[in-house]
Amino acid sequence: MRQPKSPDLRPGYPGQVNRPTILLDCDPGHDDAIALVVAGAFTRLIGVTTVSGNASLEKTTRNALLTCQLLGLEVAIHAGASRPQIAEPRHAEFIHGASGLDGPALPPLTREPAGSDAAGFIVESASDHSDLWLVATGPLTNVAAALLRDPKLADRLAGIAIMGGGSTFGNVTAAAEFNILSDPEAADRVFRSGANLVLADLNLTHQFLLGESHIDRIRRLGGPVPTFVADLLTFYSTAYARAYSGRAEGPLHDPTAVLALSHPELFERERRHAVIELRGDHTRGMTVVDSRGSHRGEEANLDLLTRIDAEAAFEVLLAAIHSYRGGS
Ligand code: BDR
Numbered sequence: 154m155r156q157p158k159s160p161d162l163r164p165g166y167p168g169q170v171n172r173p174t175i176l177l178d179c180d181p182g183h184d185d186a187i188a189l190v191v192a193g194a195f196t197r198l199i200g201v202t203t204v205s206g207n208a209s210l211e212k213t214t215r216n217a218l219l220t221c222q223l224l225g226l227e228v229a230i231h232a233g234a235s236r237p238q239i240a241e242p243r244h245a246e247f248i249h250g251a252s253g254l255d256g257p258a259l260p261p262l263t264r265e266p267a268g269s270d271a272a273g274f275i276v277e278s279a280s281d282h283s284d285l286w287l288v289a290t291g292p293l294t295n296v297a298a299a300l301l302r303d304p305k306l307a308d309r310l311a312g313i314a315i316m317g318g319g320s321t322f323g324n325v326t327a328a329a330e331f332n333i334l335s336d337p338e339a340a341d342r343v344f345r346s347g348a349n350l351v352l353a354d355l356n357l358t359h360q361f362l363l364g365e366s367h368i369d370r371i372r373r374l375g376g377p378v379p380t381f382v383a384d385l386l387t388f389y390s391t392a393y394a395r396a397y398s399g400r401a402e403g404p405l406h407d408p409t410a411v412l413a414l415s416h417p418e419l420f421e422r423e424r425r426h427a428v429i430e431l432r433g434d435h436t437r438g439m440t441v442v443d444s445r446g447s448h449r450g451e452e453a454n455l456d457l458l459t460r461i462d463a464e465a466a467f468e469v470l471l472a473a474i475h476s477y478r479g480g481s
């Protein structure tokens with residue numbers, strides 16, 4: 154497994170102690186691709202599954218294959234759902250471009266998916282690995298399908314770390330975040346599954362903003378992987394400026410769900426009860442988090458990540474990128 158080799162990084166960040174076993178269910182997507190970078194460096198990544206989300210399933214699968222190829226990660230990639238069961242498919246071209254991974258120059262694809270039954274692969278992996286965490290950084294269609302296929306899955310998994318929702322605001326509508334709004338019925342199944350859930354929502358990920366000075370430091374590491382990540386972030390932060398804030402910086406959503414497992418000390422968290430709004434003229438897809446005193450509401454069903462040490466998290470990200478030095 155990769156470890157940073159004599160990294161030319163700022164001193165001070167403690168070495169990683171935790172290397173969780175994970176399967177990453179994703180829809181790359183710029184920040185999903187960077188989540189793969191972190192997962193390849195700091196977890197025991199046993200597989201990747203793809204889902205329709207930021208782009209079509211065909212594109213997200215291609216992007217996952219290309220990213221693993223570029224990183225030199227020998228990991229099985231299984232394609233999954235090409236659309237939600239009920240909701241209409243939704244993509245995020247305005248942030249991720251037409252390919253879902255616009256920006257970097259990518260090599261010709263030489264790899265192929267290992268299968269097309271993501272839900273089956275998730276169920277099988279949970280049988281093979283008793284300590285398996287599912288990290289979900291796209292719409293929850295595959296995860297819900299796996300929970301439906303194996304009613305014991307929620308108990309057999311160590312947990313599910315999800316990037317999704319916004320406990321006080323949305324990014325597609327005023328109330329709803331992209332991953333949850335893309336398949337609210339699937340999200341509802343996952344949130345009610347009884348699995349050990351960890352949630353990185355928009356309130357958390359918007360504390361981890363990367364802009365020009367971060368991109369410069371990544372690019373200065375030199376080599377194909379730093380260049381890939383820097384080019385991704387340049388496109389992504391420009392798209393965020395255009396779509397939202399006017400400032401050239403973007404929240405690095407998806408890597409936080411991986412870091413929550415590999416570097417839990419970077420986070421503060423609170424036990425909360427949360428449900429998904431399935432109806433509502435203005436609120437479909439909203440993640441309704443109960444922040445009242447616990448004696449008033451229902452029993453907590455997740456760990457809500459409330460704060461991230463963004464400076465330390467960036468140092469960890471740099472170390473992850475640096476660990477691919479000399480790679481493909
Ligand atoms: C989420 O939506 C996608 O565009 C990103 O990849 C992330 O998973 C943020 O709302």
Ligand code: CA
Pocket residue numbers: 179180181182184185206207290291407
């Ligand atoms: Ca994503």
